[in-house]
Amino acid sequence: MEEILIISLVALGIVIGFIAGLLGIGGGFILVPVFNSLFRSMGIPLDISIKMAVGTSLFTVFLTSVVSAYKHYLRGNILWRCSLVLGIFGVVGSLIGLKISMEYLSGDLHKRLFGILLILISIYGIYTIKRKILRSIETTYSTIDYRKLFVIGISVGIVSSIFGIGGGIITIPILIYLLKFPIRIAIGISSGMMVLTSLIGIIGYMAVPCPTYRHLLNIGYVSIVVGLIVGFAAMISSRYGAVATYKVKSRTLKYILYSILMLIGIWETFVS
Incomplete structure (x- = not known):
């Protein structure tokens, strides 16, 4: 690999790790379009590049999720059951x-659906910031409804x-609103879940036959x-993001993040 590319990937990892630590999410929704653009620039066809972007994103999310889950375990924020x-x-x-991804989604449809998902996430994220929903909900759960956990998990x-994506950006709000978990417990539970789901996703994407690209x-x-x-x-950088959550107001950063997601979503859906 060229040195410039390696430096760019390290910089991407630093940004993703900081965001993951700051907001308690995996960052896969940023990694997939970036990876897809990278693989496309290397001449890899869209039908292959988008799936490789997803598989590689899950690999990265798994690594960050292990660290995040361990940190939340040390702080007592994970209900392992x-x-x-x-x-x-x-x-x-x-x-x-x-199965859906490999058998029923073409590269173009896959990319556009991902763009739509980003648009929906950004709209929801901005809405929660404006209403201060995540800050206002600190109710304490009493009993755990495992039937709901079943539906949420699948x-x-x-x-x-x-x-x-690791799923944290979807799981955390659901755990807060539907099951009434405190925010930090919801983030901890989500981190533990992402370790398993991303790992299985990695194994699945590795097991499917794909042309070999030696440089990758x-x-x-x-x-x-x-x-x-x-x-x-x-x-490495996720720990600094986690520290920043206690020292810096993340409201502005969240606005920037969701605005970027909106732009990427529009680009992936309607332009590229």
């Missing part, structure tokens, strides 16, 4: 999502596997070298 239930049923959803697993060191639809470079940089 909930994470395991979500993770196990999320695995089922991941397998369904993998749904998030499907979305995660198709679009290469890909196994199936996962580029090991790209995933490792971005993932390790993100693992």
